[in-house]
Amino acid sequence: MKLYRAHVLICGGAGCISSGCHAVKEEFIRELQANGLQDEIQLIETGCVGSCDLGPIVIVYPEGVFYQHVTPEDVQEIVNEHLLKGRYVKRKMHRHPSSGEPVVSSREMDFFRHQTRIALRNVGLINPESIEEYIARDGYFALGKVLNEMTPEEVIQVIKESGLRGRGGAGFPTGLKWEFTRKAGGADERTEKYVVCNADEGDPGAFMDRSILEGDPHSIIEAMAIAAYAIGAGQGYIYVRAEYPLAVARMKQAIAKAREYGLLGQNIMGTGFSFDLEIRVGAGAFVCGEETALIASIEGKRGEPRMKPPFPATSGLWGKPTLINNVETFANIPVIILKGAQWFSRIGTEKSKGTKVFAIAGKINTTGLVEVPMGTTLRKIIFELGGGIPNGKKFKAAQTGGPSGGCLTEKHLDTPVDYESLQAAGSMMGSGGLIVMDEDTCMVDVARFFLEFTQDESCGKCVPCRIGTKHMLEILTRITEGKGEEGDLETLEELAKVIASSSLCGLGQSAPNPVLSTLRNFRDEYEAHIKEKRCPAGVCTALKRYEIIPEQCKGCGLCARVCPVQAISGVRKEPYLIDQEICSKCGLCLSKCPFGAIVVK
Amino acid sequence: MAASSCPASAHGCAEKYQKLDEILQEYKGVQGGLIPVLHQAQLLFGYLPHDVLVRIAEELDLPLSEIYGVSSFYSFFSLKPRGKYTVSVCMGTACYVKGAPALLEKIKETLQVEDGETTKDGLFTLDTTRCVGACGLAPVLTIGDDVYGRVTPDKVPEIFERYRQE
Structure with a gap:
């Protein structure tokens, strides 16, 4: 392997691509060659670094100097000054928000230094198209360990002891799910089983799964192979939403490479274990994130959910026992296998172990992806990692859990964030989308926005969701148009109760949450709309x-x-x-x- | 059917049907192959004409009603012809709170179409989409495969002019 004296990492995440990182990369290739540096300095396009709004981002190692908003015009100076003469280009460096001093290493930036990156360990650090770089970061070692040294039962035991819970939203213990699927079909080892990766990341405002698929695709392949070994499956599917074409391309490339290296297919690592993977691309239906709907979609049908039980663990894809885990959940697996359950369970809170990736967006200074230990407070995430609210505005609410979640307010800022605490606060973890809202956001309008979303995405199979959400939306629209009436709020609450308790799947059951949580925390805003025909935030046009x-x-x-x-x-x-x-x-x-x-x- | 449905006999369509048959051969007998077939057929024809659905039904040995059911369920599939470029305004939460509704209005005004419609010159089809996952750049607009971040309404006319000139 060639040795380089410096590495130039260019973020190739979706955000940086649309900010123009490819032109910057081209310019680097040209400048490095013009100076004869191509054998001394390695240029790597990585997955998403996380701080999307600072893009295009270039990080130069070994120091880890973080250059932000880099344009092709800046490249010559970075090559001449930094790479040739060793002098940093201060004007493009990230600056400490309070002192204004340039931050030398990205590791010292507020955005990064509070993070604990497990699921995102390689994202933004390696070239996702290079299997060698993944292997150099201990990639596929966990699979090797599992296949050579552990029984399937031992693997499941480790996952159970780690305390890992599903990162897709509901937080079901992962190890238990694996155990149920392993035991399904009785002792007969020949029962066909499947492993499915749910990469139908539909919650608006959440993009951690996309970032992992694009930035570290091999970690998902490795984890799925481990899961397949543990439950006794020979075939897996990755269900990716159609809105993520780059993720699909990177996954395809990674699967082909893994096959070439004998890490997928027949007789993996010469151990006799066989497993292969296929990608299935969604077609724009939010409800397919629900596991039974997702299964129907892979089967080539309309993505409609069905009653549970039976759960997919006993009867899933084509009626066979099926294990479905979310992307972020899978991304944790190889690390847990290598470092052990005890190591993992020391991170986090009593009932929520490990870390969680949050996608912070909305009215916040530094938007992007952050991975923090469970139990980190909202205040720390928003004001330390995210740098607070721009333009000196006041924090009003943080929306978590997407259209199924709720709003957290000022009084929740110091609550340690985990599955239980968010639920107690009337919201939910969901997939980890965290949208920050300031005083200019109208909470009635936000509730209407989410209802419009769920109403539009309701598959129409069950009545409470199909018709109930429509009624709620009509009432909310009326309120935002200044035609709200006395008694509307009570009707909304009653409808919410019925829809939540009688809908078929999670989409309907959780659809009223954004309304209930804003009614609980911002009832005065609703009342201002109805009684005074006034929108306190000045958002609702009609008012x-x-x-x-x-x-x-x-x-x-x-x-x-x-x-x-x-x-x-x-x-x-x-x-x-x-x-x-x-x-x-x-x-x-x-x-x-x-x-x-x-x-x- | 209308001329735009691309019947197998029409000029330029025969080749596409030949490619479709190749795709269908590949997926014959593949469990759950219908959705991948629809994806590829739409890529080939730009949308899913009636004749194409009929051909898929025959080859995959599935009832036409089922194929219609699946292709009308998913928002990604279109049974109507689409413009050369699909314009998608992201209506994810982050984009919404950062001004996507105003952006959408401006685009409607610029293109003179409503959501879901195609411009008269056949260049653009306007859509709203669920989160494209580029929340850090909200509000986001995609035209074909190009992504535009932090788009303010005043930038809209200039952006579309570029495509008109191509």
């Missing part, structure tokens, strides 16, 4: 009121000229007036006023 402040109006008449519905009138050089009856709330006057004399209430 907006544009007004001219007479003291600041110079009477130029520009607003009256741009108003498309002639709602503004007045005499030149005197304050103008907006007729609220005619105003269509388009906001054009506000954007055109040169004196800032128009406000929205």
Whole structure:
């Protein structure tokens, strides 16, 4: 193997690709060659580093200098100064938010130094298209250990003792699931069984699974092979959503490589164990994240859920015992096998072991993916790792668990985050999406947004979900349009109760959560919409009121000229007036006023 | 059927049908092969014309009703012709709170179409999509395979002009 004196890592995550990292990479190739450095310095395109909004990101090792917002024009300077002369290009380096000083190593950045990366251990660090780099990071060692030194029962025991729980949302103990699937079909070793990886990451705002599939695809292959050995399966499927074409391409490439290396297929590592994998691409149906719907979809049918039991562990794909785990859950497996159950269970809280990856987005300074030990407080995630709320705005709520979850407010900021505490706070872990909202977000509108989502994605099989969510959505839409009535909130609560208790699958059962949780925490906002016909955050268009402040109006008449519905009138050089009856709330006057004399209430 | 349904006899369509037959041969007997077949057929024809569904039904020996049921269930499959570029406005939570609704309005105004419709020149089909997983760049817009992050409404006309000129 060649030795290099420095490594230039270019983030090739989806965020950086759309910020233009490929042009930066091309420029690096050119500049390194122009300076004859191509044999001294290795250029690697990695998976997602995590801090998406700082992209394109370039990290130079051995020091770990973090360059952000790198453009092709910056490359020559980085090569000349840093790589040739050893002088850092300070103007492109990440700076400490409080001192303003450049941070020398990315390991010292607030965004990274509080993280414990297990599931994301290789993401952003290796070239996902190189199986050798994965192997160099102890990849496939766990599979080797399992096949050569452990019985399937021992493997299951380790996973059980580790305390690992499903990272897809419900938090079911992973080891138990493995044990049920192993025991299903009786003692007959020949019962056909399947391992399925649920990569139908549908919760809006969550993208950790995508990041793992794109940044470390071999960890999923290895984990699925381990699971197959433990439960006695010979075939596996990875169900990836169609919205992730890069993830599909990287997985395909990784599977082909693993086959070539004898790590998939017949007689793996010469141990007599055989296992192979196939990718199935979804087709845009959120409900397919539900395991029975996902199974139906792999079978080539409409992705509709069915009653449970029987659970997939006893009757899953084509009626055979099937183990379904989420991407992030699988990503933890090889590390647990190598480092042991005790090591893993020391991390986290009493009932939630290990780490959790959160996708922080919304109104926050540093958006991206972070992996922290279970039990980390929301305050730490939002204000230390995420750098707080931009533009000096006030924190209002954090939405976790996607359309099935709820809002956490100021009073929950210091609660250690784990499965139980989030549930107690009226939300849920879900897949780990964490959307931060500031004072400019209307909580009624957010609830309506989620209801619109679940209503649209309801598969229509059961009545409570199909019709119930539609009714709730109608009421919420009415409220945001200023047509809310006395008693609406009570009707919403009653509908919510019925839908939650009588829907067929998780989608319907959890659909009312965003409404219930905002009703609990922000009831006053709902009441303002209904009783005062006012949107406190100034979001709901129908409830907006544009007004001219007479003291600041110079009477130029520009607003009256741009108003498309002639709602503004007045005499030149005197304050103008907006007729609220005619105003269509388009906001054009506000954007055109040169004196800032128009406000929205 | 309308001319756009690409019957096997039409000019330029025969070749596509030949490719479709190759795909169908590959998936014959593959358990759960219908959805991968529909994916590839849509890639080939741009959408799923009626004649294509009939051919799939015959070759995979499945009732046409089942194929229609599956292709109408998933939002990714289209039974109507689509524009050269699919324009998707991400309506994920992060994009929503960062202004996706205003962005969508501006695009509707620029392209003169509603959600789900295709422009008269056949260039763009406007869609809203669930989270594309680029939340750090919200609000996000995708045109074909290109991803645009942090798109403000005023950037919209300029973005589409680029595609019109290609």
